[in-house]
Amino acid sequence: MRWYQRLGLSGLLTLALVVGYVAPSAAQGIVRDEGTAIYLPRIMGTGQESVQPALAGSEPVYGLLGRLEPAPGRRYSTFLITPEATYGVVGITPDVERELVALSRRTPPVAVKVWGTLYPSVNLSRRATIVVTGVLEAGVATGVVGASVPVAVVRFELVNLYAGPGSTYPRVGQVKLNQACDVTGRNQTGTWLQLTCADNLQGWIDARLVQVDEGLNGVPVVEATGPEATPVPSTGNQGQPSTGGAGQTGFQGWQASFYDNPRLDGTPVVVLDLPTVQFDWGTGSPNPAVPADNFSAVFERRIQFAPGYYRFTVDADDGVRVYLDGQLLVDEWHGTTGRVYAVGRTLSGDHLLRIEYYEGYGLAHLRFDTTFLTSTPEWTASYYEGIDLAGPPVLVQQEPRSSNPLDFNWGYQSPVAGVLREDSWSARWTGTFRFEAGDYIFRANADDGVRVYLDGLLVIDQWRDGYKEVSNRFVGVGAGEHTVTVEYYDRAGIGLLQVWWTRDTSSSP
Missing domain, CATH: 2.60.120.260 (Galactose-binding domain-like)
Known part of the structure; x- marks a missing residue:
């Protein structure tokens, strides 16, 4: 855990630190909000001139859970009360400050999560203070009774959101550095997260580009849909009959060919068009024409890659092989090991992906993801x-x-x-x-x-x-x-x- 969480308020009060931070654009100003004067205080310490000001002893805060209450007679307008301590909080901008004040006046009080920078108390007469960059009400995850919704905070200046869990899906919007959004879904491996942000903006983001305040176990797996595509097949979904080859322009997904043997021999018994390769068949069959055990399949798709480095991840029970333009990238043609296989390449332009899979006996699943990495x-x-x-x-x-x-x-x-x-x-x-x-x-x-x-x-x-x-x-x-x-x-x-x-x-x- 973080050092200030281990110390608690009593430990923080013993720290002799100097904080010289000034809340931007709010050091000595007064903001009028419907006739109410909101003071945005200068946050500073005293003594120990030898200590360089600004960030001495400060610590980032990610999604700290608590409730807001008014702080009458204080240099700040609001308290954040958590199970471990009570903090003074002040918005880094007038808009954030107004939001804090409004939430503190809600009846009954609401649970919130805050982001920002914690400045420990410099003496026994002052509380530790958080300069807040973002605040959200703590909600309830869909389908998970009583579970709080994890919140993701963007780690980079400007990041794209996509219509599905991969950069090959259409872009639906962008999020900015330190923007906070609810995590409302994830893909099977947790490498892509579905975010719901302000103004009803919803899209998928690479999980490495955000900081998430809680675990993802309670976040539901969401089966993404591509543009004008049918939902991702799961147990009992047989997909759509194919209308052409993997190189066709009318369909942007995968062409899947299923065989009634584990060797890819002969003619496929069914050929389907599928938007993604995300399957958990369990002990069932992918299609009435395909047996539940001892079957195999080939999935092919052409993808136009923007220049960059891409990681391919595949998880299979049982055997799997992955090819890129005919080059064998993953060769694991054997029973399940419980491992996830990953390989990366620098790509640009049009490329052909091919996945070969076989199921022996028992449980069956196949999950394939493509992830764009922001650097090599x-x-x-x-x-x-x-x-x-x-x-x-x-x-x-x-x-x-x-x-x-x-x-x-x-x-x-x-x-x-x-x-x-x-x-x-x-x-x-x-x-x-x-x-x-x-x-x-x-x-x-x-x-x-x-x-x-x-x-x-x-x-x-x-x-x-x-x-x-x-x-x-x-x-x-x-x-x-x-x-x-x-x-x-x-x-x-x-x-x-x-x-x-x-x-x-x-x-x-």
């Missing part, structure tokens, strides 16, 4: 069940670097929804990076354990539970490419990992 991946990530990096990985995939080479805040979520549990998992990232000659400081913030290696040499070793901020100096890194390996485990609770390194310019040449 530099890490190979391997995810494991359990905290010991033991056994075969359940998922191996390419991942891009973040603002830090590794920068994850999973909160209480699984790193790969539908593949790993929220707790008791581990992972290893390996990447090759170019270094200038010199000494380097390696740093890691983690909850729970972390180890960092440079060319196989252990630089940071903090393989233990709990939150930690650690660093170590590596002397004499040679110029050129070096391999960085990061190992991590999450036993329980909040999961967080940040790893980065900087050249030590203070060291002698």
Whole structure:
């Protein structure tokens, strides 16, 4: 968990920190709202002039749950009351401040989630204060009685929303940095999320482009529909008869050919047009013409890719092969292993995808996703069940670097929804990076354990539970490419990992 959540209010009151932040455009102004004066206070500390102002001791807040109440006689207008503490809150803009005040006057009080920056109290006479960038009422997820709706906060300046779970669907709108939207659905693997935002804007977004405040287990799996397409088939849905080949222009989905044997032999017994490949047949059959066991299928589709890096993810019970323009990308023609297979390519223009699948006996499913990554991946990530990096990985995939080479805040979520549990998992990232000659400081913030290696040499070793901020100096890194390996485990609770390194310019040449 975050450090201020562990400390609680009593711990925060003992911190001797200086906060010199000024709420933008609201330092000393007064906003008139239907005759009510709303004071947007200057938030500042006192004493300790040696401490540099602005962000000393501040901490980001993501979807903090509580209720708002008026704060008469205070420098701020509103309290946020949570189970752990009471905070003063102030909007970063007049519009946000008006929204806070309006919500605090609701009768009966409503539960809300707030985003912003927490500034701890500087002495016993002042509360910790949150400068709020966004606030939403805490709702109830459709179909999940009593469960709160997770909220996603956009992590980048401008991000597209799509009509379905993939960038090959039509674009339906855009969201901006720090915009908060309800998570109302997800695809089977949790790699794409359906968001509902202000002004009834709804669309799908790559899950890596947002920060979600809660786990996704209570979020329903939503079967997306393409433009003028029939719903995604699930158990008992037999699709639509095909009207042409995979290269046709009239249909933008998949052409699926099903065989009554597990070897793709002979003539298909049924050919269907399908908008996506997202199936969970269980012990049933995909079509009355197809047996429930010992069948196979081929799915083909042409896709026009915008320039960029794409990751293909496939999860099958039993065997599966994936081809791109005839090149074999995934070759797992065997019984189920419980693994999810992922491979990536840099693409542009028109390409042909082909998936081959067979079912032996028992349960059957096939799920395929295409994900656009915002930058070229530099890490190979391997995810494991359990905290010991033991056994075969359940998922191996390419991942891009973040603002830090590794920068994850999973909160209480699984790193790969539908593949790993929220707790008791581990992972290893390996990447090759170019270094200038010199000494380097390696740093890691983690909850729970972390180890960092440079060319196989252990630089940071903090393989233990709990939150930690650690660093170590590596002397004499040679110029050129070096391999960085990061190992991590999450036993329980909040999961967080940040790893980065900087050249030590203070060291002698």
